[in-house]
Amino acid sequence: MSPDRLTAAVACDRRQLRRQYLNVAVFGRFKAGKSSFLNHLLVRPVLPVGVVPVTSVVTDICYAPQEFAEVIFPQQDKVEKIPLSEIHAYISESENPENRRGVKAVCVFLPEMAPCRQLRLVDTPGLESILAHNAEASLAWSPNTDLALVAIGVDPPLTQQDVSLIERLRRLTPNVSVLLTNMDLLGAAEQQEVLDFVTSQLRTKFPEGLRVFPYSVKPGYEEFRQTFKAEHLAKSLAQFEKEDSAAISRKLYTLLSSAAGYLNWRATPPK
Numbered sequence: 001m002s003p004d005r006l007t008a009a010v011a012c013d014r015r016q017l018r019r020q021y022l023n024v025a026v027f028g029r030f031k032a033g034k035s036s037f038l039n040h041l042l043v044r045p046v047l048p049v050g051v052v053p054v055t056s057v058v059t060d061i062c063y064a065p066q067e068f069a070e071v072i073f074p075q076q077d078k079v080e081k082i083p084l085s086e087i088h089a090y091i092s093e094s095e096n097p098e099n100r101r102g103v104k105a106v107c108v109f110l111p112e113m114a115p116c117r118q119l120r121l122v123d124t125p126g127l128e129s130i131l132a133h134n135a136e137a138s139l140a141w142s143p144n145t146d147l148a149l150v151a152i153g154v155d156p157p158l159t160q161q162d163v164s165l166i167e168r169l170r171r172l173t174p175n176v177s178v179l180l181t182n183m184d185l186l187g188a189a190e191q192q193e194v195l196d197f198v199t200s201q202l203r204t205k206f207p208e209g210l211r212v213f214p215y216s217v218k219p220g221y222e223e224f225r226q227t228f229k230a231e232h233l234a235k236s237l238a239q240f241e242k243e244d245s246a247a248i249s250r251k252l253y254t255l256l257s258s259a260a261g262y263l264n265w266r267a268t269p270p271k
Contacts (some may be wrong), residue, residue: 030126
């Protein structure tokens with residue numbers, strides 16, 4: 001780890017020790033359904049979606065009595081308050097291509113988040129698209145993750161890139177789950193076949209097991225949302241202190257390991 005990345009990691013860990021919420025971040029390939037999933041979970045179309053890579057800026061969603069949004073710029077973390085209706089101009093690739101506005105992040109505040117006020121839902125730009133800056137934005141933000149969701153579409157149901165992403169995120173938090181999206185594209189038998197395949201492959205790679213949540217935003221699949229809310233969000237809230245401590249412990253372990261590796265590298269005489 002370079003000195004700059006090490007410094008950034010230390011700053012991130014310091015911030016996490018001060019905050020009173022958990023970041024539940026959704027990562028994954030572009031068009032894996034991350035923004036659609038969050039819109040469906042919130043039961044309102046807050047985030048832009050489309051048939052091409054859409055999200056260009058990390059966007060977090062949290063509770064406030066009144067809805068509004070804040071745009072954060074990197075210059076001394078300058079904050080600009082805007083109406084919720086204007087966030088597309090800052091977070092969508094079509095209106096802010098390659099993040100030319102220089103936005104660090106956008107924060108969306110919603111009264112609908114009241115039941116989950118100790119959580120922040122985080123939408124990240126998609127990976128593996130032609131737009132390299134999107135991947136850079138997601139990976140740069142990833143050290144802030146407390147609970148990670150990796151969105152994986154059913155076609156293909158699992159790739160080596162997905163596994164590599166999970167491995168990367170597990171260095172930051174022990175709580176990584178998989179969101180198997182677009183299940184409506186399959187019949188009942190195929191759904192079970194894909195679910196069994198993904199679960200077994202992940203168990204091979206990660207013997208301790210990962211939770212896999214099938215999901216669809218289409219009508220007729222409401223049980224998926226209810227299961228996710230009960231088995232993931234509600235349990236995370238009920239075990240807030242445990243999840244918080246586990247995430248911080250994992251980050252500190254990774255940070256110390258990286259620091260030791262860097263010091264060993266500096267101490268090794270050049271050949």
